[in-house]
Amino acid sequence: xxxxxxxxxxxxxxxxxxxxxxxxxxxxxxxxxxxxxxxxxxxxxxxxxxxxxxxxxxxxxxxxxxxxxxxxxxxxxxxxxxxxxxxxxxxxxxxxxxxxxxxxxxxxxxxxxxxxxxxxxxxxxxxxxxxxxxxxxxxxxxxxxxxxxxxxxxxxxxxxxxxxxxxxxxxxxxxxxxxxxxxxxxxxxxxxxxxxxxxxxxxxxxxxxxxxxxxxxxxxxxxxxxxxxxxxxxxxxxxxxxxxxxxxxxxxxxxxxxxxxxxxxxxxxxxxxxxxxxxxxxxxxxxxxxxxxxxxxxxxxxxxxxxxxxxxxxxxxxxxxxxxxxxxxxxxxxxxxxxxxxxxxxxxxxxxxxxxxxxxxxxxxxxxxxxxxxxx
Amino acid sequence: xxxxxxxxxxxxxxxxxxxxxxxxxxxxxxxxxxxxxxxxxxxxxxxxxxxxxxxxxxxxxxxxxxxxxxxxxxxxxxxxxxxxxxxxxxxxxxxxxxxxxxxxxxxxxxxxxxxxxxxxxxxxxxxxxxxxxxxxxxxxxxxxxxxxxxxxxxxxxxxxxxxxxxxxxxxxxxxxxxxxxxxxxxxxxxxxxxxxxxxxxxxxxxxxxxxxxxxxxxxxxxxxxxxxxxxxxxxxxxxxxxxxxxxxxxxxxxxxxxxxxxxxxxxxxxxxxxxxxxxxxxxxxxxxxxxxxxxxxxxxxxxxxxxxxxxxxxxxxxxxxxxxxxxxxxxxxxxxxxxxxxxxxxxxxxxx
Numbered sequence: 202x203x204x205x206x207x208x209x210x211x212x213x214x215x216x217x218x219x220x221x222x223x224x225x226x227x228x229x230x231x232x233x234x235x236x237x238x239x240x241x242x243x244x245x246x247x248x249x250x251x252x253x254x255x256x257x258x259x260x261x262x263x264x265x266x267x268x269x270x271x272x273x274x275x276x277x278x279x280x281x282x283x284x285x286x287x288x289x290x291x292x293x294x295x296x297x298x299x300x301x302x303x304x305x306x307x308x309x310x311x312x313x314x315x316x317x318x319x320x321x322x323x324x325x326x327x328x329x330x331x332x333x334x335x336x337x338x339x340x341x342x343x344x345x346x347x348x349x350x351x352x353x354x355x356x357x358x359x360x361x362x363x364x365x366x367x368x369x370x371x372x373x374x375x376x377x378x379x380x381x382x383x384x385x386x387x388x389x390x391x392x393x394x395x396x397x398x399x400x401x402x403x404x405x406x407x408x409x410x411x412x413x414x415x416x417x418x419x420x421x422x423x424x425x426x427x428x429x430x431x432x433x434x435x436x437x438x439x440x441x442x443x444x445x446x447x448x449x450x451x452x453x454x455x456x457x458x459x460x461x462x463x464x465x466x467x468x469x470x471x472x473x474x475x476x477x478x479x480x481x482x483x484x485x486x487x488x489x490x491x492x493x494x495x496x497x498x499x500x501x502x503x504x505x506x507x508x509x510x511x512x513x514x515x516x517x518x519x520x521x522x523x524x525x526x527x528x529x530x531x532x533x534x535x536x537x538x539x540x541x542x543x544x545x546x547x548x549x550x551x552x553x554x555x556x557x558x559x560x561x562x563x564x565x566x567x568x569x570x571x572x573x574x575x576x577x
Numbered sequence: 578x579x580x581x582x583x584x585x586x587x588x589x590x591x592x593x594x595x596x597x598x599x600x601x602x603x604x605x606x607x608x609x610x611x612x613x614x615x616x617x618x619x620x621x622x623x624x625x626x627x628x629x630x631x632x633x634x635x636x637x638x639x640x641x642x643x644x645x646x647x648x649x650x651x652x653x654x655x656x657x658x659x660x661x662x663x664x665x666x667x668x669x670x671x672x673x674x675x676x677x678x679x680x681x682x683x684x685x686x687x688x689x690x691x692x693x694x695x696x697x698x699x700x701x702x703x704x705x706x707x708x709x710x711x712x713x714x715x716x717x718x719x720x721x722x723x724x725x726x727x728x729x730x731x732x733x734x735x736x737x738x739x740x741x742x743x744x745x746x747x748x749x750x751x752x753x754x755x756x757x758x759x760x761x762x763x764x765x766x767x768x769x770x771x772x773x774x775x776x777x778x779x780x781x782x783x784x785x786x787x788x789x790x791x792x793x794x795x796x797x798x799x800x801x802x803x804x805x806x807x808x809x810x811x812x813x814x815x816x817x818x819x820x821x822x823x824x825x826x827x828x829x830x831x832x833x834x835x836x837x838x839x840x841x842x843x844x845x846x847x848x849x850x851x852x853x854x855x856x857x858x859x860x861x862x863x864x865x866x867x868x869x870x871x872x873x874x875x876x877x878x879x880x881x882x883x884x885x886x887x888x889x890x891x892x893x894x895x896x897x898x899x900x901x902x903x904x905x906x907x908x909x910x911x912x913x914x915x916x917x918x919x920x921x922x923x924x925x926x927x928x929x
Binding site for chain 2: 209243246250423550
């Protein structure tokens with residue numbers, strides 16, 4: 202399978218691991234920014250295979266996890282309205298607001314639908330002129346172009362019954378906030394490959410200069426992640442700090458210029474609250490003024506809803522890389538996928554959910570010789 | 578299936594003049610109900626012998642142990658690549674019986690139809706059920722039909738129940754798993770779930786993947802004939818292979834270890850899972866089983882499986898251990914270890 206088998210090859214992985222071990226002379230702490238990378242690392246056990254001196258900490262790059270509680274509560278209020286068809290990416294459906302989640306709203310009669318693309322929501326709006334169709338536009342730079350396109354199309358087609366609840370967030374300001382936060386112990390970053398496929402790699406140059414940390418744009422398959430780690434360690438060991446592109450089959454320096462133009466057209470940069478982290482200046486997108494009439498929060502008058510976070514959930518510390526999920530007192534006890542206190546326990550890309558899914562036994566408790574394969 | 582009561586060119590399987598859609602009266606027990614039975618269900622499900630309609634079917638059985646299973650089917654869309662709710666409803670219950678080692682001898686079919694369902698849709702589903710039953714070598718001998726109002730059902734729901742005879746000396750159940758048992762998977766996984774998802778509203782994507790829906794009683798019969806002391810059989814339906822392994826580990830209070838690289842995943846399934854953010858191990862199959870076999874029987878069972886069409890790609894994926902009772906552990910492709918657990922609810926396609 203192109204890009205699946207090749208980037209999962211045990212022999213190549215072993216040689217990358219060998220290179221990493223050979224070049225590493227000191228302890229290094231590396232943050233993978235994106236939740237997709239976290240999932241790949243934990244699912245494949247990459248952190249178990251690295252030298253003990255290399256610590257991976259999991260970053261804030263899970264769009265489900267960082268969407269603030271008040272926006273989730275706004276979504277729940279809108280989704281419960283009888284005239285509304287509320288469309289969302291699948292993994293937002295189970296994220297808890299302060300009292301409910303979208304799946305529960307659906308069970309209580311709300312018309313909540315999982316879609317794979319915001320353009321499907323535009324089509325729904327065209328097909329159901331008598332209903333209000335709302336799309337939950339969350340995510341990083343990766344999902345934003347399609348969401349911007351949806352708004353643009355709705356305007357072109359004069360769809361007055363379409364709107365978006367926007368909570369877009371941006372990666373570079375988050376890296377800046379983490380690198381400049383007190384007590385930061387991150388020596389290098391794996392930047393999120395798919396974000397850079399849209400935005401390019403240039404945005405990271407100022408961060409590298411300011412904080413003297415290597416930033417390596419990295420993919421998601423096991424070999425991608427290992428190669429990203431190797432490049433960060435090579436830079437650190439030789440005292441360098443550069444932006445490097447370890448995902449050139451997808452990412453270019455300029456990024457996707459057409460998508461960027463669409464983003465400029467539809468969105469304006471704004472300050473944004475990150476769940477568990479707090480407000481980061483100029484870290485998100487909102488609808489530009491000329492598209493303000495597509496703002497669902499204003500249309501349904503839910504923009505006043507404001508909800509404080511749970512005091513027991515340490516997801517902010519997890520998302521900033523200060524603790525591992527399993528170091529939170531609530532982990533696996535009062536906070537489980539069934540009863541999540543915070544979003545990282547919900548999303549498949551959330552660090553807490555990944556630890557709960559794959560790491561409930563410590564590695565010492567399990568030992569297994571490879572199974573002989575009698576495959577016929 | 579000409580019948581003395583067939584007049585004026587009744588044709589099977591479109592039985593009802595003047596009704597190209599289901600109306601409430603088709604579930605009312607009156608003439609319309611009777612016509613549906615006589616002109617659609619009986620011709621499709623009866624093997625040619627003239628039958629006397631009665632409240633209950635009677636089935637002669639030999640002495641021994643009976644297996645009894647039921648399942649309800651609510652799939653959307655009703656038709657998908659390679660199958661429909663009809664063959665699922667027959668194969669699913671046949672497979673539930675087969676997982677106790679039983680060969681099916683009779684089935685029931687219950688229909689809950691939504692008012693307005695096109696008669697041609699019902700006829701196509703019924704025909705698929707008849708074909709699946711014939712392939713599995715079982716007869717549908719009794720049934721029931723109810724009609725609910727528009728919007729109260731998703732087109733149609735089907736319930737089937739079945740009985741089967743368990744051969745002597747066969748004792749297949751989760752509690753018989755033992756440390757040392759070898760875990761065998763009958764073939765590539767994930768096809769049914771991906772085929773259905775690819776045609777579901779909002780997720781349409783182009784793929785050649787077709788459902789693997791199939792009756793496994795023939796394969797199981799061959800496996801038992803080769804080695805009767807199979808400990809556990811389980812079809813990997815909802816929750817996929819992961820759910821099977823986790824349920825057996827939990828109910829037998831034993832550990833299970835498997836090698837991720839040994840799991841056959843068709844490239845198109847792997848690709849769909851990759852872009853939707855799903856795990857093929859959690860995806861439903863409708864024609865795959867997992868067998869727990871003591872080491873002395875593995876060669877015979879594997880040989881029998883490889884000779885059968887539905888087991889040609891059977892492979893050993895892991896084994897049962899006494900350690901970490903109740904927990905399933907995978908060795909990843911890179912050689913690391915991880916715990917494997919069932920997801921909380923349905924898998925949700927991810928954002929990016």
